[in-house]
Amino acid sequence: MKNSFKVIVLFLCSILILSGCAGFQTSNSDEGNTNEDGKTVVDFWSFWGSELRRPIIDKIVADFNASQDEIEVKHTYSPWGDIWTKELAAIAAGNPPDVVINDINATAIRGQENQAMNLSEFYDDSFSEKFYPELWNATLYEGDSYGIPFNTDTRVLYYNKDAFEEVGLDPEDPPETWEELEEYAAKLDVKNGESYDRLGFYPLWGVGYDVWLLNANGENYFGADNNVDTVNVNTETNVEVLNWLKSWRDRIGEDVVNSYQAQIDSQQGNPFFSGDLAMLVQQPTFYTQIRDYAEDLNFGVAQLPEYEPGNGHTSWGGGFVAEIPEGSSDPEAAWAFIEYLTGPEAQEYWAVQNFDNVANIEAAEAAAQSDEFTEEGQMVYQMAVDSMENTLLTPAPVEAPGFYNYINPKVDEFFLGSLTAEEALAQAQADVEALIESNQ
Amino acid sequence: MRKKGWTMRRKEGIYGYIFIMPFIVGFIGFTAGPLLFSLAGSFTDYNITSQMEFIGVENYQSLIVEDGLFRTSLWNTLYYVALSVPLTTLGAIFLSALLNQDVPGIRYFRTLYYLPAILSGVGVYLLWMQLLEPGTGMVNLILSWVGIDGPNWLFDPDWTKPSLILMKLWSVGGSMLLYLASMQGVSKSLYEAAEIDGASRWKQFIHITIPMITPVIFFDVVTSLIGGFQIFQEAYIMSGNGEGGPANSLLFYNLYMWNQAFESFDMGYAMAMSWILFVIVFILTIINLKLAPRWVHYEGEEK
Numbered sequence: 001m002k003n004s005f006k007v008i009v010l011f012l013c014s015i016l017i018l019s020g021c022a023g024f025q026t027s028n029s030d031e032g033n034t035n036e037d038g039k040t041v042v043d044f045w046s047f048w049g050s051e052l053r054r055p056i057i058d059k060i061v062a063d064f065n066a067s068q069d070e071i072e073v074k075h076t077y078s079p080w081g082d083i084w085t086k087e088l089a090a091i092a093a094g095n096p097p098d099v100v101i102n103d104i105n106a107t108a109i110r111g112q113e114n115q116a117m118n119l120s121e122f123y124d125d126s127f128s129e130k131f132y133p134e135l136w137n138a139t140l141y142e143g144d145s146y147g148i149p150f151n152t153d154t155r156v157l158y159y160n161k162d163a164f165e166e167v168g169l170d171p172e173d174p175p176e177t178w179e180e181l182e183e184y185a186a187k188l189d190v191k192n193g194e195s196y197d198r199l200g201f202y203p204l205w206g207v208g209y210d211v212w213l214l215n216a217n218g219e220n221y222f223g224a225d226n227n228v229d230t231v232n233v234n235t236e237t238n239v240e241v242l243n244w245l246k247s248w249r250d251r252i253g254e255d256v257v258n259s260y261q262a263q264i265d266s267q268q269g270n271p272f273f274s275g276d277l278a279m280l281v282q283q284p285t286f287y288t289q290i291r292d293y294a295e296d297l298n299f300g301v302a303q304l305p306e307y308e309p310g311n312g313h314t315s316w317g318g319g320f321v322a323e324i325p326e327g328s329s330d331p332e333a334a335w336a337f338i339e340y341l342t343g344p345e346a347q348e349y350w351a352v353q354n355f356d357n358v359a360n361i362e363a364a365e366a367a368a369q370s371d372e373f374t375e376e377g378q379m380v381y382q383m384a385v386d387s388m389e390n391t392l393l394t395p396a397p398v399e400a401p402g403f404y405n406y407i408n409p410k411v412d413e414f415f416l417g418s419l420t421a422e423e424a425l426a427q428a429q430a431d432v433e434a435l436i437e438s439n440q
Numbered sequence: 441m442r443k444k445g446w447t448m449r450r451k452e453g454i455y456g457y458i459f460i461m462p463f464i465v466g467f468i469g470f471t472a473g474p475l476l477f478s479l480a481g482s483f484t485d486y487n488i489t490s491q492m493e494f495i496g497v498e499n500y501q502s503l504i505v506e507d508g509l510f511r512t513s514l515w516n517t518l519y520y521v522a523l524s525v526p527l528t529t530l531g532a533i534f535l536s537a538l539l540n541q542d543v544p545g546i547r548y549f550r551t552l553y554y555l556p557a558i559l560s561g562v563g564v565y566l567l568w569m570q571l572l573e574p575g576t577g578m579v580n581l582i583l584s585w586v587g588i589d590g591p592n593w594l595f596d597p598d599w600t601k602p603s604l605i606l607m608k609l610w611s612v613g614g615s616m617l618l619y620l621a622s623m624q625g626v627s628k629s630l631y632e633a634a635e636i637d638g639a640s641r642w643k644q645f646i647h648i649t650i651p652m653i654t655p656v657i658f659f660d661v662v663t664s665l666i667g668g669f670q671i672f673q674e675a676y677i678m679s680g681n682g683e684g685g686p687a688n689s690l691l692f693y694n695l696y697m698w699n700q701a702f703e704s705f706d707m708g709y710a711m712a713m714s715w716i717l718f719v720i721v722f723i724l725t726i727i728n729l730k731l732a733p734r735w736v737h738y739e740g741e742e743k
Contacts, residue, residue: 085702092488106703113705114490258592259575326489401704405509405683412687416597431508438502 033329039072040333043097045087049077056353060346064337071333073099087325091115096325098334099341102147104319105395107139108226111146112398116323120144122335130342131359132388137225138395139321147321148342149359151350153283154317154391155207156383157305158290161298163188163198163278174302178244181279181305188278196256199271201279202248205264209245209411210404211281211316214392216241216307218314221407221432226397228436233407234422234429241307242414242421249415273297284384287377288355299376301383303390317391319359357384364388399439406431482712487705499712510713512688513696516601520692521668524605529660532612533653536619537645550620557613565677568607569594579606594678597689604674604690615660622656623649654736662728669721670694693717 035041048057054077061075076097078086083100090096102110110116123145128136135149161171167187175181185200203212214220216237223230232238249257260277263269271277273294280286281304290297303313322338324331340346347363350356352370355377368382396403407428414424457464482499486492503510539550556564571578572593580590591599626649634644650657672694676682683699684691693713701710 088488088702088705109705113487115488115705255575258595262573262576402699405699405703408683408685409688409691412597412685416687418687434506438506 035072037072040070040330042071042073042099042330042333042337044073044075044099044337045078045083045097046075046101047078047080047083048101049079053354056350060341060349063346063349064340067340068336071336073337088115091325091327094327096327098324098328098330099322099337100325101150101320102323104135104138104147104149104152104321105393106401107147107321107323107395108141109396109398109401110323111141111144114326116146117326117328117331118144118146119148119324119335119338122331122339130361132361132391134317134391134393135319135359138319138393141398147323148338150320150322150342150347151354152317152319152357152359152388152391152393153285154357154384154387155211155281155304155315156284156380156387157279157281157302158272158286159279159300159302160272160275160277161300163275171300174300175279175305177306177309185279194253194255195259196252196276198275199252199256199260199277201277202252202257202260203245203281204248205261205277206281206283206286207316209242209415210394210407211304212241212245213238214316214394215304215314216311218312218392220392220394221403222397222400226395228397228399231429231432231436233432234425237307238425239421242411242425246415246421270294284357284380284387285355287380291374291377301380303383303387313387313390315387315391317357317388317393319357319393351381355381357388397436399436400432401439403432403435406435478711478714481708482715484708485706486708486711488707489705492708495708499709500716503709503712503716509688509691509696513684513691513693516689516691517669517671517693520601520604520671521665523601524608524668525661525664527605528608528612528615528664529657531609532615532619532660533650533657535612536616536623537649539616539620540623554613554617556611557617559611561673562677564607564611565674568603568610569678572603595686597687600679600686600689604671604678607674615664618656618660619653622653626652651737652739655738658728658732658736662725665724665728666721669717672698 033041044061046057048054058075061073065072084102087096087100087102102116107116111118120143128145131149132152135152136145139145139147139149157174159174164171164184169184169187175184181201188198188200189196190198217232217235219232220226221231221233222228223232260271263271270289270293272280273290275297284301287301290299304315306313322341324334324338328334342360344360344363344366347358347360348366348370351358351363351367352372355373358364358367364385368378368385370378370381373381410419410424410428410431413419414421419427481492483494483496484492485495485499535553539546539553572580574580574590574592574595577593579593583590593599593603630648630652631644634648639647671692675684675690675692675695676698679685679690679695682695684695694717697710697713697717700706700713
């Protein structure tokens with residue numbers, strides 16, 4: 001007994017010694033911060049690894065590295081599914097990267113949780129004016145920004161001009177209101193027995209129910225500045241909107257909706273390309289698919305229609321920020337890179353090469369005029385820029401992280417018919433309120 | 441060098457420990473350490489980066505008393521385990537019984553049925569999402585040939601979990617191989633003796649084959665029970681947006697835990713969840729082990 005005890009003690013000691021040899025590094029080591037040329041190394045993580053995007057971001061990084069001789073940015077690609085859990089683990093271990101691209105909608109929460117650094121020490125008052133205010137505000141926690149907006153998106157209405165002409169609608173006059181949308185859609189429908197040869201429109205392809213709620217309300221579920229004193233999930237307007245959305249499904253029929261959905265999911269077979277669908281809400285980047293798969297399509301773009309005349313063409317967007325994780329070894333150098341990344345030159349390059357909405361207003365407006373776009377490309381991009389004025393983000397309040405996880409299932413049940421709109425929204429409202437209470 | 445205390449036996453013992461050292465270090469560093477850390481963390485409001493304050497049993501209390509999604513996720517998981525474990529076990533036994541026959545080309549059949557087991561992960565899930573597509577998928581197409589109007593599978597909350605179970609049944613090849621190996625090991629003389637006594641093939645199967653492979657059945661049930669409770673990827677991928685939809689019907693225990701840990705950054709809460717799951721699985725495994733002597737037959741064992 002005693003002997004075996006000794007062996008175990010001896011053995012545990014040897015583990016300690018061995019693990020000492022391995023030298024677990026928990027603190028920031030200063031090695032690796034500067035390279036052999038004496039430049040400060042900034043470790044930059046993004047999830048842009050596709051054939052399309054990687055060369056673009058690598059070019060931006062190379063341009064930055066060539067523009068000065070103090071800092072060397074090293075770009076590391078990490079897959080979409082891993083990047084932020086990896087970042088979190090690196091922050092907890094005290095050895096994070098210096099700049100990370102992260103989701104704009106949870107920036108305030110990451111600020112509150114000390115994951116991202118408070119950037120207010122780096123920028124002055126006029127800095128925020130470079131960006132769309134809606135994007136900038138989404139990065140604020142207690143008035144300070146925790147990530148600088150990089151790119152964004154919006155939702156616009158694509159419509160088939162030939163189909164408009166065919167049924168006697170003016171191809172230069174897309175629907176302005178929900179009422180017109182319904183009216184035009186009915187005109188554009190070409191029914192063939194139980195199925196359709198051409199469908200006018202269906203609101204839940206390309207976007208979710210929440211975009212229509214946002215469009216009708218002109219604001220998210222929460223109060224001004226995302227305060228959670230008011231939670232507007234269960235409102236009369238929302239009930240009406242949900243019922244309106246469902247009426248489309250009831251009119252067109254479950255089977256038609258499902259079979260079109262399957263074609264939309266398969267990208268190349270999108271019924272909008274073949275003219276089987278006359279109108280579709282999508283992101284501006286959808287244009288690149290039209291360009292690649294349906295170059296002969298005669299189409300137009302418009303802002304989302306208004307709920308009621310004068311209500312506003314509110315659209316919905318998301319986006320990404322460049323942030324400095326807490327514990328970065330050289331925040332000043334990291335900031336210098338972020339400033340370049342969100343500056344006009346890099347932003348315009350990104351916008352033009354990717355056909356992506358960018359956060360920097362000057363760059364976005366310059367991109368819309370870019371000679372590299374075709375006429376159609378310029379038209380879509382200009383619409384994207386115009387739509388940005390009316391685009392809202394739905395960042396999660398710090399008291400309600402993941403609030404949509406509480407609303408979506410109830411709305412699912414409404415669309416499946418097991419709850420009425422009133423019941424679904426009342427339950428969702430109660431669940432979100434309970435969530436807020438548990439986080440206060 | 442003192443001879444005393446360093447007998448051959450002792451030395452060998454120490455060598456043994458040195459040889460298994462990598463495992464022990466790994467076990468303490470990567471299994472036992474994190475395990476104990478998560479137990480400690482479950483009593484705190486740990487959020488990975490900025491706070492770790494002791495809050496007593498608050499996490500456990502709100503999980504059990506207040507959290508509706510916790511109950512939904514537990515129910516979903518229990519439903520899945522209760523259906524998938526018996527079905528996949530029966531499916532694997534049935535399949536291996538078929539593949540244990542002496543017919544021409546049996547090797548090709550065995551390969552064919554084993555193939556799905558070596559395919560794994562996201563690719564398979566995406567494939568099944570296409571197969572289960574209500575309007576254009578192959579499953580509903582085949583059902584329509586025999587006049588069945590197929591369900592909406594992954595879009596209908598009542599059918600999402602059965603969809604996953606169907607997918608699991610397709611890939612029972614792994615456990616089928618275990619059963620097949622064990623069936624091959626059953627002594628031919630038992631069957632010959634039974635045949636002389638006039639037992640039918642079915643009787644032989646029930647009274648000889650099944651009892652002889654019960655150790656493998658037991659192993660399979662225990663491991664697939666534990667595996668079933670850990671279901672995560674399937675729901676994360678196949679619920680489209682990773683939220684467990686439609687109508688939370690694919691919100692499994694681990695998916696909800698993951699969301700708490702990495703979306704809400706409520707790691708303490710997630711740790712408490714993992715310990716509740718641990719206790720549930722632990723109890724079920726104990727019950728399994730206690731029940732085992734009643735039905736598991738080990739050859740050469742004294743009755």
